[in-house]
Amino acid sequence: MKLKFTKMHGAGNDFVVIDAINQQIDFTTAQWKALADRRFGVGADQLLVVEKSTNPSCDFRYRIFNNDGGEVEQCGNGARAFAKFVAEKGLTERRSIAVETMSGIIAPRLEEDGSVTVDMGAPIFDTALVPFDTEGLAGQPEGDDTLWPLVLELAGEKETVLVSVLSMGNPHAVQVVPDVDTAPVELTGPLIEHHAHFPKRVNAGFMQLVNRQHIKLRVFERGAGETLACGTGACAAVVAGIRRGLLDSPVRVDARGGELSIAWAGDGEPVYLTGPAVTVFEGEITV
Numbered sequence: 001m002k003l004k005f006t007k008m009h010g011a012g013n014d015f016v017v018i019d020a021i022n023q024q025i026d027f028t029t030a031q032w033k034a035l036a037d038r039r040f041g042v043g044a045d046q047l048l049v050v051e052k053s054t055n056p057s058c059d060f061r062y063r064i065f066n067n068d069g070g071e072v073e074q075c076g077n078g079a080r081a082f083a084k085f086v087a088e089k090g091l092t093e094r095r096s097i098a099v100e101t102m103s104g105i106i107a108p109r110l111e112e113d114g115s116v117t118v119d120m121g122a123p124i125f126d127t128a129l130v131p132f133d134t135e136g137l138a139g140q141p142e143g144d145d146t147l148w149p150l151v152l153e154l155a156g157e158k159e160t161v162l163v164s165v166l167s168m169g170n171p172h173a174v175q176v177v178p179d180v181d182t183a184p185v186e187l188t189g190p191l192i193e194h195h196a197h198f199p200k201r202v203n204a205g206f207m208q209l210v211n212r213q214h215i216k217l218r219v220f221e222r223g224a225g226e227t228l229a230c231g232t233g234a235c236a237a238v239v240a241g242i243r244r245g246l247l248d249s250p251v252r253v254d255a256r257g258g259e260l261s262i263a264w265a266g267d268g269e270p271v272y273l274t275g276p277a278v279t280v281f282e283g284e285i286t287v
């Protein structure tokens with residue numbers, strides 16, 4: 001079949017966006033993976049699928065597939081691209097929409113300056129819901145109940161890293177590092193992603209504190225590897241930093257591909273993610 005798609009990005013986190021309202025889409029994991037492949041397909045960190053929602057209080061349903069073909073619960077940068085796509089394609093006249101995802105309803109809003117702000121919902125700290133298996137883990141350090149010691153095995157050597165574990169609908173493990181540019185992201189990112197205590201794997205965040213309202217962040221994403229930006233990763237990092245008493249909302253997040261802004265008023269409150277959404281090109285591919 002001929003598939004129409006739009007290539008987009010949010011701070012360098014890149015997407016193939018597909019209108020599945022006006023096209024009949026029913027792909028296997030292998031087909032999603034092939035479409036996301038940077039050599040044999042279009043190439044993307046994630047594939048974003050636009051569907052009608054069966055929920056009367058939602059304008060659309062939003063499905064997300066990682067570069068490895070796996071379907072996942074949430075994508076923050078993708079939510080901004082999604083909102084811009086449905087507006088540009090005339091699928092909605094509204095600038096604020098409610099979108100059904102695998103992990104609940106999010107609410108993107110198109111801003112006057114072209115950026116998009118998304119109500120990403122409240123972070124989840126219940127380890128069973130992340131999911132994160134705490135069985136057999138050494139005691140938690142004082143101060144913040146999201147902090148856990150994670151033992152990594154590297155070439156026979158054991159190293160313990162302190163990570164904040166939480167969910168933004170998708171799982172995150174965030175650590176503070178002195179310098180994101182020298183942090184061992186390529187080395188320890190995969191070890192954390194595939195750590196035995198994360199039954200559904202996890203996104204691994206590496207956060208450098210610039211000041212109480214500014215961080216630098218790199219994320220080794222589940223199912224995609226290191227991306228130039230990670231929206232839910234930025235949300236998770238700021239929530240972790242605020243809970244550890246290291247950050248004050250709102251926080252500027254410098255990702256390698258661009259700047260995001262995160263605001264959070266505390267436990268039980270939604271996290272707001274603001275950033276760019278860029279359309280790069282339209283295309284058609286035979287799949």
Ligand SMILES: N[C@H](CCC[C@H](N)C(=O)O)C(=O)O
Binds near residue numbers: 072075
């Ligand atoms: N790799 C993530 C999904 C995409 C998240 C990221 N691109 C964002 O902007 O939130 C996961 O497997 O949970």
